[in-house]
Amino acid sequence: MIRNRRRRITYLFGCTAAALTLLTTAACSGNTSKVDEGSDADSGSGSKTVKLAYVAGWDEGVSATFLWKQILEDKGYKVDVRDLDIASTYAGIANKQADIYLDAWLPVTHETYWKKLGPKMEKLGTWYEPADLNLTVPKYVKDVNTIDDLKGKAGEFGGKIVGIEAGSGLMRLTRSPVLPDYGLKSEYELTESSTSAMLSALQKSINNKKPIVVTLWRPHWAYTKMQLKVLKDPKKAYGKPDKVQMVASKGYSKANPEVAGWLKNFHLTSSQLGSLELLLQKKGTGNEQAAAKEWIADNKQLVDSWLK
Template identity: 45%
Template sequence: MLARKPSRKVHSVIALLAALALVAAGCGGREAGTGEEEKTINIGYIAWDEDIAVTNLFKVLLEERGYTVNTTELEAGPTFAGLAQGNLDLFLDGWLPQTHADYWQQYGERLEDLGVWYDQATLNIAVPEYLTDINSIEDLKGRGAEFDGTITGIDPGAGLTRTTEQSAIPEYGLQDEYTLQTSSTTAMLASLEKSINEQQPIVVTLWHPHWAYARYPLKDLQDPRGAMGGAEQLHSIGRQGFGQDFPEITEMLQKFRLNDEQLASLENEINSAGKGQEPEAARRWAEANPDVINSFAPPR
């Protein structure tokens, strides 16, 4: 779930195009021509913690089953485009019916919905609990100076960003006092931690599920006008033809479910691991939670 100066934005676009070209060059997932399933799968993911977590979990599980798994980090738009073009095989974090609605409307006819694995996803605006007199998005009005006129957000291509900018801010009349500062999830969390350590005011865009709620004293602001939308579902989404090309994986995905506690513990395990250690952290979690794994990926 990146705010950049123009020169950096150009580099970002180039990087995204290069990543898609790289994926396209090595794209697998079709029938091998011998009746055997092709064993290479390309998974696109966005930099949201639940997606990083489940992508690494499936990478580990599928590699144990003999697949070669390539993962590519992209923003949401290029991820959906890559699926529609057949350059990516799978995406595990489609937020529907609201957050990724525009992308689904644009590309849905060329995609396959492979099932819901979590159904209590919400988009939120949150503040630290020590801001005791701010409990609703309505309470932010007239208080812009205390927050330096900033709502600290995540990447510009995220549905959360669009919902905050196009729905919540105008619905609550905050446009003259606040600017949504788009960034990366990592940068948002760094600002949040710094402000909490210093007991300073900060308002951020956040979502459930997220490990930040377990680590920091946070509260979601009430949304009496429903501007942030209701609870959503997290879907596994494949390119057209995925089910036919990957029947074993499709069956796993259709059975895959995580509850709040399970997802939080998986996210925490992955997030606590060092850079590059995410697959090993996912493997440790899988070994510690055999009942969960066996419910959708039993031993062969």
């Protein structure tokens, strides 16, 4: 994932104690950034300032965010991008201290947030589907093709499934129901780390041709860059695939029909998103918007189709 993108913006969301209790226990990235108390909270009717929230490390969302930052600035908007943890993101959108989040995984992965805060938000549309959570191994691991196949092979993988941020939806679902449903809870340790640490461990294992099993999701650039195999989930423990959706503060589309209309037209295929993510990876930290600008120039006809 795209890591350590920029200095965290610290700002405080006004949440109730109950909301904070829920948000700290639900699926989140582990980032602790908050929203500035002094930021301009109200979008206003037809505002020419757009506040986009994103979670650093979740590449599809980072890529979409900087893509739209460049598109909107080209259209004369001032765009404020805010790097938050997932809990603060949903709270901020609900409380109108941020306008739009482009990486909402619904209805499954971010279900807890949506159930609590959805009445204060609206969906602007789906820009990618299907989006699935999974366990993944390198393709050279020949004897494991389903999650069932992990049973009895813990020694081969060092007794570990390499995870990501402890509070993420992916980790929540892997802990339960995935591991219990497949009888793996006592055999494997689900390690908590970060997305970047997981990807580093995956690349190191591939370099050394060692077996490894990791928590991962699609869309992700790793499937383009590395030779990987998603383990089939015959018990459907991860549930049906999600849709990657855009959510905004309630009433945003009515107050800002131009931006909302453009976003409703926004769609990417797996190959289009993969090329965008890899370009951001190639350009490196701090150059996300430059990468987005280059991608827009190379895909002008597609981008123009969203702006009708």
